[in-house]
Amino acid sequence: MASTTRNNTRVGLNKGHDVAVIPRAARPAHRKGKLSERNKFVRSIVREVVGFSPYERRVLELLRNGK
Numbered sequence: 576m577a578s579t580t581r582n583n584t585r586v587g588l589n590k591g592h593d594v595a596v597i598p599r600a601a602r603p604a605h606r607k608g609k610l611s612e613r614n615k616f617v618r619s620i621v622r623e624v625v626g627f628s629p630y631e632r633r634v635l636e637l638l639r640n641g642k
Contacts, residue, residue, distance in 0.1 A: 627635065
C-alpha cells in the first residue's frame with residue numbers, strides 16, 4: 576500500500592506524484608479496415624466484375640474435387 580505525505584507525494588510500492596489519467600480520443604487509424612455498407616457493396620461489385628484471384632481459384636478447384 577502507498578501512503579501519502581503532506582505534499583500529496585506517494586511513498587511505497589505505488590510511489591510517485593498522484594495524477595489524473597487524461598482520456599484520449601480515438602485515432603482515425605483505429606477505424607481502418609472497418610466494413611461499412613458502402614464498402615461492402617463496392618467490394619461485391621468489384622468481385623463480380625474482376626472475379627477471383629489465382630490462389631482463390633485454386634482453392635475453389637480443390638474444394639470442388641474434394642481434396
